[in-house]
Amino acid sequence: MTDGKRYTAGIVGCGRVAAMHAKAFTEVPGTQLAAAADIDPDKLDSFCEHWSIPQRYSSYEEMLAQADVDIVSVCTLDNLHGPVTIAAAEAGVRGILCEKPMAFHLEEADRMIAACDRAGAKLIVNHSMRFEQNYINVKEMIEQGEIGNLRTIRANLLTTDQYNPSSWHTRYETAGGGQLMHDATHIFDLIRFYAGDPEWVFATVERGNKSVTIEDLGAGLFRMDNGTLFFFESGGRRRYGTYEILIEGDEGRLAIQHGAFNSLERSAGYGWEPYLHRWRGGAEPVEWEPVATQRQHAWINAVNDLIDCIEQDRESVSSGWQGRAALEMIMAVFESQRRGLARVDFPLDIRDNPFGDMLSKGQI
Numbered sequence: 001m002t003d004g005k006r007y008t009a010g011i012v013g014c015g016r017v018a019a020m021h022a023k024a025f026t027e028v029p030g031t032q033l034a035a036a037a038d039i040d041p042d043k044l045d046s047f048c049e050h051w052s053i054p055q056r057y058s059s060y061e062e063m064l065a066q067a068d069v070d071i072v073s074v075c076t077l078d079n080l081h082g083p084v085t086i087a088a089a090e091a092g093v094r095g096i097l098c099e100k101p102m103a104f105h106l107e108e109a110d111r112m113i114a115a116c117d118r119a120g121a122k123l124i125v126n127h128s129m130r131f132e133q134n135y136i137n138v139k140e141m142i143e144q145g146e147i148g149n150l151r152t153i154r155a156n157l158l159t160t161d162q163y164n165p166s167s168w169h170t171r172y173e174t175a176g177g178g179q180l181m182h183d184a185t186h187i188f189d190l191i192r193f194y195a196g197d198p199e200w201v202f203a204t205v206e207r208g209n210k211s212v213t214i215e216d217l218g219a220g221l222f223r224m225d226n227g228t229l230f231f232f233e234s235g236g237r238r239r240y241g242t243y244e245i246l247i248e249g250d251e252g253r254l255a256i257q258h259g260a261f262n263s264l265e266r267s268a269g270y271g272w273e274p275y276l277h278r279w280r281g282g283a284e285p286v287e288w289e290p291v292a293t294q295r296q297h298a299w300i301n302a303v304n305d306l307i308d309c310i311e312q313d314r315e316s317v318s319s320g321w322q323g324r325a326a327l328e329m330i331m332a333v334f335e336s337q338r339r340g341l342a343r344v345d346f347p348l349d350i351r352d353n354p355f356g357d358m359l360s361k362g363q364i
């Protein structure tokens with residue numbers, strides 16, 4: 001802390017999502033943007049100028065060694081989430097807001113958690129919907145029995161993004177996987193938020209488009225330990241994107257939708273605001289009713305939570321352990337494919353990334 005009151009923040013990776021973090025550090029009282037690092041000098045300069053950030057670094061190692069920062073946001077490509085988080089913890093920062101997916105594999109996630117524990121740094125893995133009141137409202141609606149007992153959740157997370165071969169998202173070395181790592185991680189985390197831990201999964205993963213080194217289809221069935229069945233499809237080789245979750249109880253249903261694939265842009269920087277509808281079943285046919293939602297900035301809520309975690313010495317609702325659990329679901333999907341579409345039980349007994357393993361052996 002610079003003056004005993006404010007938390008200074010540094011951002012690593014000055015791309016698209018970094019603007020959300022910068023906005024949060026600008027808005028949250030008691031935080032101050034002090035430094036940023038990016039290997040791309042043009043991005044670094046324009047970002048620092050736009051957000052009036054005084055200290056610029058061409059590497060995160062330099063930033064951590066020289067800048068006086070209390071909080072670090074990790075906004076890089078997925079392959080650097082682990083290394084930057086571990087380096088930030090070892091440099092003595094007090095809080096880390098790491099973008100999703102948490103890590104490349106469970107071994108790396110475990111090292112991140114251990115490094116933060118050793119250093120006493122609070123870690124948040126930014127699964128944004130945990131910081132969005134609309135999704136918290138859905139959890140309360142489920143818990144209050146508005147749709148009866150939870151039976152089934154269905155999620156479609158379809159995107160065209162993986163067809164751009166120049167994007168880092170399309171390469172295993174930088175992304176660790178495709179749509180499963182990129183967006184399904186949010187949904188897997190949300191399903192745990194609503195329905196508890198997974199018991200087992202059957203899944204399939206394909207790489208139909210051989211010009212990219214990520215999966216472009218993932219589909220499967222989880223059984224959660226409260227008995228809820230969770231069906232998902234991600235990727236899906238469409239010419240359009242969708243983002244839809246249908247939550248079915250024995251008395252009704254809730255539907256969560258984004259109208260466009262890119263919700264960040266659609267909602268003009270306000271995060272993950274969904275279209276939400278409720279349907280109550282019965283003998284008579286009924287219409288879907290809209291449920292009011294409110295605009296939120298999930299990153300502002302995440303930064304507020306991180307500061308509260310530091311000050312109250314508590315774990316976040318989106319802690320490293322929660323981030324690891326979402327990653328474990330993704331790894332289990334890959335593992336089901338590696339084992340020949342076998343049922344995979346939780347907790348998972350592997351710590352590598354099965355997709356990378358299959359890729360290196362020409363099995364996918």
Ligand SMILES: NC(=O)c1ccc[n+]([C@@H]2O[C@H](COP(=O)([O-])OP(=O)(O)OC[C@H]3O[C@@H](n4cnc5c(N)ncnc54)[C@H](O)[C@@H]3O)[C@@H](O)[C@H]2O)c1
Binds near residue numbers: 016040128182264
């Ligand atoms: N929580 C959310 O809703 C959400 C939304 C979008 C993106 N994300 C996540 O945020 C991360 C970044 O995504 P993005 O869309 O901003 O990507 P991006 O490509 O726009 O930005 C990444 C930045 O990292 C920089 N970078 C690369 N190597 C670096 C290094 N060694 N040191 C410092 N900087 C380096 C790049 O130059 C680039 O500016 C991804 O992990 C993504 O999954 C999360």
